[in-house]
Amino acid sequence: FGKAAVMTTDPLNAIYDLPVRKYVLLLGAGGQLGQECAAQLAKQGISLFAPPRHDLDLVELSPLLHAIKAHPPAVLVNAAAFTDVDGAETLRLEARQINADVPGLLAEVAADMGVRLIHVSTDFVFSGEGSTPYFESDKTGPVNWYGATKRAGERAVRMSAPETVILRTAWLHGRHRRCFVHAMADKLARGEQISAVNDRFGSPTSAAMLASHITRLCNRIVEGDAIEAGIFHCAGIGAASPYDMATEIADHLGVDRDLVSPVSAAQRGEIAARPHFAVLDCSKIARHLRLPCQPWQEGIRQTLTQSGIPEGKIA
Numbered sequence: 001f002g003k004a005a006v007m008t009t010d011p012l013n014a015i016y017d018l019p020v021r022k023y024v025l026l027l028g029a030g031g032q033l034g035q036e037c038a039a040q041l042a043k044q045g046i047s048l049f050a051p052p053r054h055d056l057d058l059v060e061l062s063p064l065l066h067a068i069k070a071h072p073p074a075v076l077v078n079a080a081a082f083t084d085v086d087g088a089e090t091l092r093l094e095a096r097q098i099n100a101d102v103p104g105l106l107a108e109v110a111a112d113m114g115v116r117l118i119h120v121s122t123d124f125v126f127s128g129e130g131s132t133p134y135f136e137s138d139k140t141g142p143v144n145w146y147g148a149t150k151r152a153g154e155r156a157v158r159m160s161a162p163e164t165v166i167l168r169t170a171w172l173h174g175r176h177r178r179c180f181v182h183a184m185a186d187k188l189a190r191g192e193q194i195s196a197v198n199d200r201f202g203s204p205t206s207a208a209m210l211a212s213h214i215t216r217l218c219n220r221i222v223e224g225d226a227i228e229a230g231i232f233h234c235a236g237i238g239a240a241s242p243y244d245m246a247t248e249i250a251d252h253l254g255v256d257r258d259l260v261s262p263v264s265a266a267q268r269g270e271i272a273a274r275p276h277f278a279v280l281d282c283s284k285i286a287r288h289l290r291l292p293c294q295p296w297q298e299g300i301r302q303t304l305t306q307s308g309i310p311e312g313k314i315a
């Protein structure tokens, strides 16, 4: 008496309603990239299982691995990660578990079951010491713990499931989660002065573009097309500093570029080291998978527009 009966249903049960070997299993569905992937996959009418973290914590992986074995998807997209670069320096074990151990275990089951894995990685696997864009075959050399765990994830996945498509991306921005682009746009729209790093370069990437490429790959795999495996760089084309991004945002808004003050990375006083020049060459994905990337400026404007900040709003 006095105790209410609690009915619990396993969220993983929903997998069994989907067409075996014809659906996409998406992890990290609540994240910046994951939300965009879920939206685009659903729009394409692809059968999808995209459990949020509160339904499926990847720290407890066995029920998921069991479900994949019992009812395999066509594709497993891993967009889940520990992405707090400074936080990873102290939460080392947690970062390693999500970024390296979990992908390795997923890859083992994917390979056993003949499921294609699409795994997302980062420009932070590189040291950033050079001054020319990185190719997929270039030597890695992470300068922080996040990058080290992501490189370990790449290695674990390739070892267990050589058929995996690894998409290395960079400096993601998008409409679904507050990011650098929104923070800068809000301040500039209020006429506030902002400071942005001008001695660090990367490849800012729109989550919408990356999700569109992932969706197209999923579509092809579900349809039974042969997709080349390996590492592919998939990012905004060109090199940009945060200062370049901020001035691009100012131009989009139609506000004075002088509101953006250049600062050095050293002046920001960050916890984790970051690569100085981690620009990605994205020609391989265009050539081999027929998925050309967009220039980084186009991506910034896409995110602003999709976030309800159209061009010249402030002018």
Ligand SMILES: NC(=O)C1=CN([C@@H]2O[C@H](COP(=O)(O)OP(=O)(O)OC[C@H]3O[C@@H](n4cnc5c(N)ncnc54)[C@H](OP(=O)(O)O)[C@@H]3O)[C@@H](O)[C@H]2O)C=CC1
Residues within 6 Å of the ligand: 027, 028, 029, 030, 031, 032, 033, 034, 052, 053, 056, 057, 058, 059, 078, 079, 080, 081, 082, 083, 098, 120, 121, 122, 123, 150, 169, 170, 171, 172, 173, 177
């Ligand atoms: N953001 C960026 O600039 C870049 C990201 N990448 C890579 O792209 C991919 C997507 O990143 P992005 O979307 O930006 O990252 P987000 O941090 O926005 O999303 C990551 C998702 O993973 C989830 N997650 C973390 N830990 C667990 C867990 N234990 N169980 C279940 N889910 C978990 C997070 O849950 P919760 O929502 O609760 O936090 C979140 O939904 C990652 O592989 C990342 O390394 C690569 C380059 C740049």
Ligand SMILES: Cc1cn([C@H]2C[C@H](O)[C@@H](COP(=O)(O)OP(=O)(O)O[C@H]3O[C@@H](C)C(=O)[C@@H](O)[C@H]3O)O2)c(=O)[nH]c1=O
Residues within 6 Å of the ligand: 083, 084, 085, 086, 122, 123, 124, 169, 170, 171, 172, 180, 183, 195, 196, 197, 200, 242, 243, 274
């Ligand atoms: C807030 C702020 C940031 N910045 C710079 C610092 C940094 O280089 C950049 C973006 O800030 P972030 O905090 O997002 O930086 P960071 O955590 O380094 O972002 C990284 O995240 C992980 C997950 C990745 O995989 C990387 O590709 C990269 O995107 O802008 C400024 O110059 N001024 C500012 O006011």
